[in-house]
Amino acid sequence: MQISEQMEEILEALWVAYEEKNTDCLKLSWLREMPDTAMLKALLDRKIVERCGEGEVKMTKKGEQLASDAVRRHRLAERLLTDVLQVRKEMIHETACQFEHHLHKGIDQNVCTLLGHPKTCPHGRPIPPGKCCKEQLKVAAQAVSSLSALKPGQGGHVAYLNTADPKRAQMMLSMGLAPGARIRLLSSFPSHLFQLGETQFAVDREIAKEIYVRMETS
C-alpha cells in the first residue's frame, strides 16, 4: 500500500497526540498537522482511522501499526542524525522529516541494529520497538550495545549516552563518559562495575542500560 509523505506526517501527528493525551479518541484540533477534507476522506476510506465523535477520530488497528512505524522511522532518523552524523540539535527535526522517508522496508531495521536498538529519540520520546528489537537478544554480535547487555570482560568505546534526564546526562558526561572513551565491563552483579580509562566506576543497572558501547572487533 502506497502512503504519501503527507499522509505519513498526519500519521505521526496522530501517534504523538495519542502518546500525549493517552486516549483513543483524538480531537483533530490536537494534531500538530491537521488533515484537510480530502486527506481525512482518504484516511477513512482506507480504514486507517474511524470516526469517534464530532471532530474526533480513532486509529484502527491497521492505523496504529502504520502510525507507530512512521514515528519509529522518524525517531530512528533523529537518533542517527545526532549520534552518528552529529547534526546540530536545532536542525534535527527538519532533517529527520526528510530522512525518515528513506528508511522503508528493512532499512529501518538495519539502522536500528546499528544504533543498538535505542529506546528513545534525542528528545526523550519513546521509539516504538520494531521486529529487530524483539529479536535483539538472539543476535550474537552487534556493532553497538548497551553496557548492561555486555558480559564481564567485554568492552570497547563509549558510543553515546541514552539518558532522558538532561541533568544526569550532564553528570555522566562530566565524569568522563564521553563518546570515544575506552570502557570495559568488569562485573555485572550485584551492580555494574566498569573500567573507564584508568578509573573504575560502579553504577546501577539503570545507568548501565543508558551507556551504549561500540564494541571492539577482536
Place this chain on the structure above:
Amino acid sequence: MDTAGSANPKIILVGSPNVGKSVIFGLLTGRYATVSNYPGTTVEVSRGHMKIGGKSCEVIDTPGLYSIYPVTEEERVTLGIIKKESHSVIVHVIDAKNLERSLPLTFQLQMTNRPVILALNMYDELTLMGAAIDISALSEKLNLPIAATVAVNNQGTGRLVDQIKTALTGAATAWPPTAEEFPPYTDRMMKSWYTKASEIAIGVTRKTEKQKGLSRLDKLLTSPVSGFLILAAVLYVGLYKIVGSLGAGTFVGFLENAYQHRITPWLTEIVYTYAKWPWLRDLFAGEYGILTLGVRYALCIILPIVGLFFLVFAVIEDSGYLPRLAYLLDSIFKRIGLSGRAVIPMVLGLGCDTMATMVVRTLATKRERIIATLLLSLTIPCSAQMGVILGLLAGRPKILALWAIIIAAIFGLTGTMLAKIMPGTRPTFIIEVPPMRLPKLKNILVKTYVRMVWYFKEIVPLFIIASILIWLGRLTGVFETVVGFLAKPLSYMGLPEPTAPVFLFGFFRRDYGAAGLYDLARTNVLSGNQILISVVVLTLFLPCIAQLLITIKERGWKIAAAISTFILVFAFAAGFVLNSALRLFDINL
C-alpha cells in the same frame, strides 16, 4: 588586609574527587585536612596559609568537582569559591593516570582568565603502570605550568610551590579584572572539550596498553557471598571486638575503676577542703558534679570508645573499602529509597552522626538527602553511643541481639515507608571506585588524633554545661519537677523513675545519655526488659544538639523540625509498643 585591592592573591586547589587535593593542602599550609581514599571526603572548604616570598597567602582546599557545571551540593560549594575568589591562582590537581578525562576541567578553569597550574598527582601510580607523560610538551600545548607530584610522599611539591610563586608575581602586574561568567552548559561544548583533551593526551602520553581485570581482592570484596562475609568480619572485629570488647569493656573498665577509686576521692577531698559552701561542693563533686560526672563520662567512658572507633574507621576509610561497600549494597539501599552512595554517610554515622549529616550533601537528589538525614537521626547510633551500648550489653548477648534486630528492622521499615511516601524519582547510583591502597600509618594516626581533638572540643563544654544545668535545676527544684514530669511517660514504657535523668542527659547528647545508662545498669536497678527498652529508645531518641544544628543548617529548619517531632513521637511509641509486646508474650530477659 582584607580589602580586595591590597589583599594577597589566594591559591585555590580544585579537581575531581579523590585526587589528593587535601594532601597537597596539608603540604602547602602545614594544616591537616581530612584525607581518605574515597570520593567525597572533603565536603567543606578548608583554609590555611602559606608563606611565599615573605608574604602570607591564603590556600583554599575545596570539595571535589567534575566540571564547572555542578550537579551535587558539594560541587556547588566549590564553584561558589571559584566565582567568589576572583583574585586567585587556581591549582588544578588531577590523577596523572586520568589525564585525558581530567583535561576538560582544565580547559573550563582556563576560561576564568586566571593563572592555572596543573598538578599531575599520584604520578608514581602512573609510572607503576609503565606509562609516562611528556610534561614539557603538555605544558606547551596547554600553555600553563605543570608539576608532577606524589603528594603522599611529599615529592614534587617544591616545584609546585615555585610555579605558584611565579604565577603570583607574574599575575601581580597583569591581573585579570574579574572572572567572566561561564557560558551555559551544552553537550556539544562538553564533547568538544573531550575531543580536544583526547587529542592532547594521546600526543603526550607513552603507555603500554594492557587489559587488566578485577584484582583478586576486588573480586572478593565485590562479589555478594564473599563480600558479605568480609563485611560481617569487619563489623565483628572492628566494632564488636575492638570498639566494644577492648574499648568499652577493658579500657573503660580500667579507666573507670582508676578514676572512681583514685581520682574521685582525691578530687572530692580537694573540693571539700577549698569550697566551704555545700552548693559549690555539689557543683564540682556532687552526684552530677562537673568533675565527678561530666569529666568522668568524657574521659573514662567516651574517650577510649571514640578514640578506638576513629582509629578503626581511619583504616577502613584509607583502604578504599567504602566505595566497594557502596557497590555491594546498592540494590539493598534502593529498597529504602537510597542509592549505594548513601552507604558512605550511613557508615560514617556509626562514627559521628554530625559529620555524617554533613556528608549527606554528596547525595544527588533532595529526596535522598531527606531520607538519609532522617535515618541517620533516628536509627544510626554514633560510636560513643554504640560503644557504651556494646559495653553495657556485652554480658547479655540475648539483649544485644534483640537490640540489633529491632534497630535494623526499624531502619529497614522506616526507609521502605519513606521510599513509598516521599515524592520524587528513584535515585540512581554512580560512584568512582578508587584502587585499594595500603593505609599510611601516619595519616591514620594524625586523622584519629585530629578527630578526637575536634570531638572533645565539642563535647567537653557540653558535658560541663549539662552538669551546670542539672546542678542549677537541682538547686531550684526544676530538676526534680522535670524528672517527675518524665516519670509518667516512662512508666508507660515500663521504665522506673531513675531512668529519667538518663533521658535528660540524652537530650544534650546521646552518648551522654548512654553513659548515664551504663552507670545506672551497673547498680542493678534495671531488669533485662528495662535495659532493652532503654537502649532501644535511647538509640532512636533525638539526635544530639550538634547534629540537630547541622541538620537545620543543611536541610533547613522546617525539615529539621519535622524530623525531630517525628523522632520524638516515634521513639516513645516504640518504647511503649516494645514494653507491651514483652508483657503480652510474657517475656522476661
